[in-house]
Amino acid sequence: MKRIESPKNARVKQWKKLLTKKGRDETGLFLLEGFHLVEEAIKSNAPLVELIVDERTAIPPGWDASVPVVIVTEAVMKTISSTETPQGIAAVCRKLPAELEGVKTALLIDAVQDPGNLGTMIRTADAAGIDAVILGEGCADLYNPKVVRATQGSLFHLPVVNGDLAQWIARFKEQGIPVYGTALEKAVDYRTVPLSSSFALLVGNEGSGIRPELLGLTTENVYIPIYGQAESLNVAVAAGILLYSLQAVR
Amino acid sequence: MKRIESPKNARVKQWKKLLTKKGRDETGLFLLEGFHLVEEAIKSNAPLVELIVDERTAIPPGWDASVPVVIVTEAVMKTISSTETPQGIAAVCRKLPAELEGVKTALLIDAVQDPGNLGTMIRTADAAGIDAVILGEGCADLYNPKVVRATQGSLFHLPVVNGDLAQWIARFKEQGIPVYGTALEKAVDYRTVPLSSSFALLVGNEGSGIRPELLGLTTENVYIPIYGQAESLNVAVAAGILLYSLQAVR
Numbered sequence: 001m002k003r004i005e006s007p008k009n010a011r012v013k014q015w016k017k018l019l020t021k022k023g024r025d026e027t028g029l030f031l032l033e034g035f036h037l038v039e040e041a042i043k044s045n046a047p048l049v050e051l052i053v054d055e056r057t058a059i060p061p062g063w064d065a066s067v068p069v070v071i072v073t074e075a076v077m078k079t080i081s082s083t084e085t086p087q088g089i090a091a092v093c094r095k096l097p098a099e100l101e102g103v104k105t106a107l108l109i110d111a112v113q114d115p116g117n118l119g120t121m122i123r124t125a126d127a128a129g130i131d132a133v134i135l136g137e138g139c140a141d142l143y144n145p146k147v148v149r150a151t152q153g154s155l156f157h158l159p160v161v162n163g164d165l166a167q168w169i170a171r172f173k174e175q176g177i178p179v180y181g182t183a184l185e186k187a188v189d190y191r192t193v194p195l196s197s198s199f200a201l202l203v204g205n206e207g208s209g210i211r212p213e214l215l216g217l218t219t220e221n222v223y224i225p226i227y228g229q230a231e232s233l234n235v236a237v238a239a240g241i242l243l244y245s246l247q248a249v250r
Numbered sequence: 251m252k253r254i255e256s257p258k259n260a261r262v263k264q265w266k267k268l269l270t271k272k273g274r275d276e277t278g279l280f281l282l283e284g285f286h287l288v289e290e291a292i293k294s295n296a297p298l299v300e301l302i303v304d305e306r307t308a309i310p311p312g313w314d315a316s317v318p319v320v321i322v323t324e325a326v327m328k329t330i331s332s333t334e335t336p337q338g339i340a341a342v343c344r345k346l347p348a349e350l351e352g353v354k355t356a357l358l359i360d361a362v363q364d365p366g367n368l369g370t371m372i373r374t375a376d377a378a379g380i381d382a383v384i385l386g387e388g389c390a391d392l393y394n395p396k397v398v399r400a401t402q403g404s405l406f407h408l409p410v411v412n413g414d415l416a417q418w419i420a421r422f423k424e425q426g427i428p429v430y431g432t433a434l435e436k437a438v439d440y441r442t443v444p445l446s447s448s449f450a451l452l453v454g455n456e457g458s459g460i461r462p463e464l465l466g467l468t469t470e471n472v473y474i475p476i477y478g479q480a481e482s483l484n485v486a487v488a489a490g491i492l493l494y495s496l497q498a499v500r
Contacts, residue, residue, distance in 0.1 A: 124480075154478070229294075233377050234373060240491050244491050
């Protein structure tokens with residue numbers, strides 16, 4: 001088993017590059033951190049390249065022994081960690097393949113930049129049993145460590161792809177799948193929309209909402225009534241309310 | 251108008267103390283940052299003590315001129331800011347009084363420690379028209395700058411108080427107001443609960459949920475079905491789904 005002591009080791013420098021989008025795009029790899037995420041990756045047969053384990057940390061019994069393990073010092077783990085208190089376990093994973101055949105329900109996300117919001121929406125789509133998540137232009141990078149963490153492993157559970165939202169909206173509509181945007185004007189109360197087992201929901205940027213050229217392409221736009229004095233809901237909360245409300249009860 | 255140039259000024263040191271819970275508790279004051287929050291405070295007649303304005307920043311016309319203004323340098327603003335790119339405007343505010351008479355709907359929060367989640371839930375409760383939010387033991391401090399920011403100003407719109415949740419649950423039940431906890435076991439699908447114009451919702455810690463001694467006190471416990479492989483929903487998303495679903499449609 002390989003052991004790396006120095007944060008200046010060349011391998012450590014390569015891992016560190018995976019903390020940047022450029023480094024991830026050049027290598028096609030990303031970093032995972034913590035027991036829960038690495039375990040979700042193993043359970044989901046994600047394309048893990050190697051486990052990185054703090055020398056003081058025990059690998060839980062039952063974890064797949066076929067993935068190479070690199071033992072590192074606390075100093076090395078701190079260098080590659082993007083959390084304040086690293087759990088002592090990380091992994092390098094290949095970016096995930098995504099299969100989008102037969103998608104009947106989807107969450108389309110336009111320019112959501114906050115990593116926590118983006119990751120939370122992927123987690124919510126997973127929980128709601130949605131088939132796929134499609135990230136349009138201007139979204140945070142799926143493999144940003146903060147996004148990965150906020151998904152709580154859901155990025156291993158359903159396909160999440162980057163795509164042209166205008167094309168996807170057109171494709172869903174061609175297949176007879178209604179696409180609902182979220183908007184404050186020219187929109188209907190979400191509770192008036194017929195429940196369906198196939199639909200796509202489009203949500204947008206935290207500040208500016210969905211860009212108008214996309215809003216004009218949807219089947220219908222919906223709003224969530226505000227009864228108090230808040231100006232709006234957090235986008236991840238709104239997505240949760242809508243994903244759970246628009247689906248026909250199973 | 252007073253002008254402060256040095257980050258080492260005694261006044262600046264007092265402001266900086268408001269970034270800690272100890273400092274806020276000792277003084278009964280807290281800091282607000284950014285145009286939106288300060289404007290919400292002014293619109294809501296919050297007990298503002300002073301505005302702190304970067305010398306390069308213009309105070310928007312129409313803002314209440316009765317609050318004293320202190321002009322500061324960029325260096326001073328950076329010292330007291332808890333954001334990476336300060337907007338050039340901040341304010342000192344007295345902790346908010348809270349009136350809890352005649353509350354018919356409430357969100358009860360047990361030990362939610364993430365400031366973003368806590369603030370987002372206060373914002374969601376505001377949007378849903380809930381009458382009050384009650385923070386139990388172990389919650390992040392309401393006046394933590396990250397909580398204040400995540401509320402997007404909703405802390406000025408509805409009463410948010412610290413309280414003993416067991417006592418509050420008892421009080422609501424005495425008044426005939428049902429209290430719903432969220433739990434994975436011994437709970438019913440949230441869609442089976444009768445809609446009501448008065449209810450209290452109890453949500454719990456991100457990792458461990460509501461503590462068992464509180465769960466046993468509720469009228470009924472509910473769960474949100476998970477259709478995919480996610481283990482759970484983010485607590486703020488779950489609160490949003492439930493607050494919007496449990497209320498009788500207006």
